[in-house]
Amino acid sequence: MADGLRVGVVGATGQVGAVMRKLLAEREFPIAELRYFASARSAGSKLPWRDTEITIEDASTADPSGLDIALFSAGGSTSKAQAPRFAAAGVTVIDNSSAFRMDPDVPLVVSEVNPEAVKEARKGIIANPNCTxxxxxxxxxxxxxxxxxxxxxxxxxxxxxxxxLAGVDELAGQVRAAAEHASLLTHDGAAIDFPKPEKxxxxxxxxxxxxxxxxxxxxxxxxxxxxxxxxxxxxxxxxxxxxxxxxxxxxxxxxxxxxxxxxxxxxxxxxxxxxxxxxxxxxxxxxxxxxxxxxxxxxxxxxxxxxxxxxxxxxxxxxxxxxxxxLRKGAALNAIQIAELVAQQL
Amino acid sequence: MADGLRVGVVGATGQVGAVMRKLLAEREFPIAELRYFASARSAGSKLPWRDTEITIEDASTADPSGLDIALFSAGGSTSKAQAPRFAAAGVTVIDNSSAFRMDPDVPLVVSEVNPEAVKEARKGIIANPNCTxxxxxxxxxxxxxxxxxxxxxxxxxxxxxxxxLAGVDELAGQVRAAAEHASLLTHDGAAIDFPKPEKxxxxxxxxxxxxxxxxxxxxxxxxxxxxxxxxxxxxxxxxxxxxxxxxxxxxxxxxxxxxxxxxxxxxxxxxxxxxxxxxxxxxxxxxxxxxxxxxxxxxxxxxxxxxxxxxxxxxxxxxxxxxxxxLRKGAALNAIQIAELVAQQL
Structure with a gap:
């Protein structure tokens, strides 16, 4: 890894993807090349990386060849469909979804707890545990x-x-609705008539x-x-x-x-x-x-x-x-700490 | 109890006192006479009872003679000072504070759980448990x-x-402060700069x-x-x-x-x-x-x-x-249910 690694962030537009992008910069992860992936809907738009911008690629069609590591945080169905394809191209996938966590050939790693398990990624996939x-x-x-x-x-x-983000928006929306009606901020919570919940x-x-x-x-x-x-x-x-x-x-x-x-x-x-x-x-x-x-x-x-x-x-x-x-240790940070363990092996 | 009981509410101005007053009416508790007590600061002002008003008496100086039951919810120090005085005047005290709960001569009663214990009020005091x-x-x-x-x-x-009420006001105040600054309703809770907490x-x-x-x-x-x-x-x-x-x-x-x-x-x-x-x-x-x-x-x-x-x-x-x-079963309601058990004995 003379000049750093070639890293992909899959789900770069999401809430955890945003924290991953921030932490890759904050922790000065050794990056030679960085690529962003998301759904077809976001493909073609750009997201920042340090003082430049990176064009988002469609995770389901882009060629992952050449990447060393891909950090997946795009939901279970994207992981199920794309993580094996990335791994088959020689990319070490660090997956934030629950899709592969209980697979005996996929290590489930918390960086401080069982770092040695990264060596057992027999499918080229390492799983990041649930946040709790x-x-x-x-x-x-x-x-x-x-x-x-x-x-x-x-x-x-x-x-x-x-x-x-849907959970965050729902809480914020309900709090705003209550705060706009001073009488709703009352000890009798039952009196609060919120907009119908969705999430x-x-x-x-x-x-x-x-x-x-x-x-x-x-x-x-x-x-x-x-x-x-x-x-x-x-x-x-x-x-x-x-x-x-x-x-x-x-x-x-x-x-x-x-x-x-x-x-x-x-x-x-x-x-x-x-x-x-x-x-x-x-x-x-x-x-x-x-x-x-x-x-x-x-x-x-x-x-x-x-x-x-x-x-x-x-x-x-x-x-x-x-x-x-x-969102940090519970998702993005631990994934990047796993990537740091992988980087030591490459 | 031919024509009902003579009942006192001590701490009538408080949060639990307000629910007690509401529940005495809702449950059609058999009341011949109702008296309100609070601190010297509130004495002389009035609070409603059905379609009339009742003048608040100073709990520390008023003569409790003639009351059958007094519902205390004015804090531990008022209970410690006044409950024995009310009991000595022949009043059955139902106390919402923690002052007497562990006293072996004071029954601690949840109306559905150990109603028979009300008969063992050897000090004329029955304790209402903590809300949790x-x-x-x-x-x-x-x-x-x-x-x-x-x-x-x-x-x-x-x-x-x-x-x-101080807890209610503090939550409501912090929520209003956050809602007024839209950027504070964010996933990064650490960014919220609340007014200094007091309660x-x-x-x-x-x-x-x-x-x-x-x-x-x-x-x-x-x-x-x-x-x-x-x-x-x-x-x-x-x-x-x-x-x-x-x-x-x-x-x-x-x-x-x-x-x-x-x-x-x-x-x-x-x-x-x-x-x-x-x-x-x-x-x-x-x-x-x-x-x-x-x-x-x-x-x-x-x-x-x-x-x-x-x-x-x-x-x-x-x-x-x-x-x-x-505030209901956890405080006011259970106290009134204990009073109903006492009323059956009088």
């Missing part, structure tokens, strides 16, 4: 290494930007929606989001038998996913020892009261409220709370 | 009766009206604050709100050894407290059986997706998202989510 999973992994990994994680109970507080089934402003994602039709009454948290945690931490109960809840926050976690370990783990481990953990920053506003725009998973869970015998249970920027 | 506890009790009681509750893990989503330590708009209440200085790093949930649940359900880990989180919702609960039982309890029990439970309504906006202005605890917790062996674990109006 990414937030929790850098915190749980050092605790697992110390005491052996066996069970998680998690309740999430997920930002609307996790649903894309979510119910209003998200001044509300919480405890069914983030869609119920999976397997009789377990869990959402796809909840299953991702379980299955991806097991794969990333290499704990196939990890017991996970997760409740995924959307909250009226623009950016920053938070998770309230109760963790049970094989061996005792004190609050003091956990705090010490997390002080030195990569990608983690301790915080008295971690909040999504603190996390938004920053890289680390902020963690705090570390307490004993008295429901687990033998001092083997901890409760904690964490917040992380779902 | 009240929300969960009508849901957990029938499950406990069936399968024997032994452990709870709970994460809350608490509305700002739980912090009084909460950090901004509550577009944020979640995982330290509702204040840390208790006993080395456990729990807030008073989290300890209330544990201690009150144990007392109301008569399970002294109930293991509870609770994380109390404030969310930008005006009214309606929600709780994500993982419950462990002595005996197996299926999703189907739990759903059947909750269908018939008093004060409970099943909901596909319980939300605070659904609960606000209504009486029941809405419960849904009932699933198996695979982390508990033998089918003895369930996850569920519930929402309840923290």
């Amino acid at each position: 999973t990414i937030a929790a992994m850098p915190v749980l990994k050092p605790l697992h290494d110390e005491a052996g994680l066996v069970r998680l109970v998690a309740s999430t507080y997920q930002a609307v930007s996790g649903s894309g 979510y089934v119910r209003p998200i402003a001044f509300n919480v929606l405890p069914m983030a994602g869609s119920i999976v039709d397997d009789g377990e009454f869990e959402t796809d989001e909840e299953k991702k948290f379980r299955n991806e945690s097991r794969k990333i931490l290499s704990i196939p038998g990890l017991a996970v109960s997760c409740t995924c809840v959307r909250v009226p926050v623009f950016s920053g996913h938070s998770v309230s976690v109760n963790a049970e370990f094989e061996r005792p783990l004190s609050v003091e020892r956990a705090t010490e481990l997390l002080t030195h953990a990569p990608g983690v920053e301790l915080s008295e009261e971690p909040t999504p506003l603190q996390a938004a725009g920053n890289d680390p998973s902020y963690v705090g409220r570390i307490r004993v869970d008295p429901g687990v015998e033998g001092g083997r249970g901890l409760a904690l709370f964490l917040s992380n920027d779902n | 506890t009240i929300a969960a009790m009508p849901v957990l009681k029938p499950l406990h009766d069936e399968a024997g509750l032994v452990r709870l893990v709970a994460s809350t989503y608490q509305a700002v009206s739980g912090s009084g 909460y330590v950090r901004p509550i708009a577009f944020n979640v604050l995982p330290m509702a209440g204040s840390i208790v200085d006993d080395g456990e790093f729990e807030t008073d709100e989290e300890k209330k949930f544990r201690n009150e649940s144990r007392k109301i359900l008569s399970i002294p050894g109930l293991a509870v880990s609770c994380t109390c989180v404030r969310v930008p919702v005006f009214s309606g407290h929600s709780v994500s609960v993982n419950a462990e039982f002595e005996r197996p309890l299926s999703v189907e059986r739990a759903t059947e029990l909750l269908t018939h439970a008093p004060g409970v309504e099943l909901s596909e997706e319980p939300t605070p906006l659904q609960a606000a202005g209504n009486d029941p605890s809405y419960v849904g998202r009932i699933r198996v917790d695979p982390g508990v062996e033998g089918g003895r674990g369930l996850a569920l989510f519930l929402s309840n109006d923290n």
Whole structure:
């Protein structure tokens, strides 16, 4: 990689694509050539790169030959259709969708947690985990290494930007509608008559929606989001038998996913020892009261409220709370950190 | 109680006092005489009652003699100072503060859960539980009766009206400030420059604050709100050894407290059986997706998202989510339901 790498951003016009473009510049990723890809609708228009502009190519027809790495964030169906085509052309694909995450030939990587897995990309594809999973992994990994994680109970507080720009627009629109009618900003939330929601089934402003994602039709009454948290945690931490109960809840926050976690370990783990481990953990920053506003725009998973869970015998249970920027580390940043790991190998 | 009872509302000018006055009328509580009490500052002014008005008396100096029942919702210090004085005058005090909740001579009552306890008011005082506890009790009681509750893990989503009108005003003010600057309603929440918070330590708009209440200085790093949930649940359900880990989180919702609960039982309890029990439970309504906006202005605890917790062996674990109006059932309504139980005895 003498003069840098040839990199493609697929889904360059989207919310995560925009953060990827920003982070590639911020982190001074070694770039010899940069190409942008999006849907046919956007092809031909331009987006900035440093002090120049790059013309967007149609992801479904462009020839990817010559690229070293392609960062995909254009949705599951684009990934399913195009990622294998890019990989067949010799491009290492880093995919932000859920399309390949559970494929045994596709590593699922959080850069601080299991960087060595990038070497096992037998299909030329490396998957980036779901944003909620990414937030929790850098915190749980050092605790697992110390005491052996066996069970998680998690309740999430997920930002609307996790649903894309449509989620952001819906919250902003409902908040504006309420603010324009002063009487709607009242303690009696039921009086608020919002415009009909489109992105979510119910209003998200001044509300919480405890069914983030869609119920999976397997009789377990869990959402796809909840299953991702379980299955991806097991794969990333290499704990196939990890017991996970997760409740995924959307909250009226623009950016920053938070998770309230109760963790049970094989061996005792004190609050003091956990705090010490997390002080030195990569990608983690301790915080008295971690909040999504603190996390938004920053890289680390902020963690705090570390307490004993008295429901687990033998001092083997901890409760904690964490917040992380779902668009940065939860999506774009981790993808680029994976690309940095790949670059070291090329 | 031939012609009804003589009732006092102490803290009549407050947020919960207002809901109490509304509910006394709505529920056609048998009232022979109604008196309003508040601080010296409000004494002499008037508040409506049906088509008349009632002059507010100074709670600290007025003579309570002749009252049958006094509903207290004027904060812990007023309760501590005045509730014993009212009780000594022969008035049955129903106290909404935390002042007497853990007193062994003071019953702590949720009307659907332990109504028989009102008979044990050996000090003439009956305590109304904390709003978050009240929300969960009508849901957990029938499950406990069936399968024997032994452990709870709970994460809350608490509305700002739980912090009084100051919490409501602070959220409304921050939302207005953001809405007036369109650029502040952005996916990058960190860009929002709110006026300095007063009620909460950090901004509550577009944020979640995982330290509702204040840390208790006993080395456990729990807030008073989290300890209330544990201690009150144990007392109301008569399970002294109930293991509870609770994380109390404030969310930008005006009214309606929600709780994500993982419950462990002595005996197996299926999703189907739990759903059947909750269908018939008093004060409970099943909901596909319980939300605070659904609960606000209504009486029941809405419960849904009932699933198996695979982390508990033998089918003895369930996850569920519930929402309840923290000003109605969570405060004013339960107090008046306790008064109705007392009225049946008089």
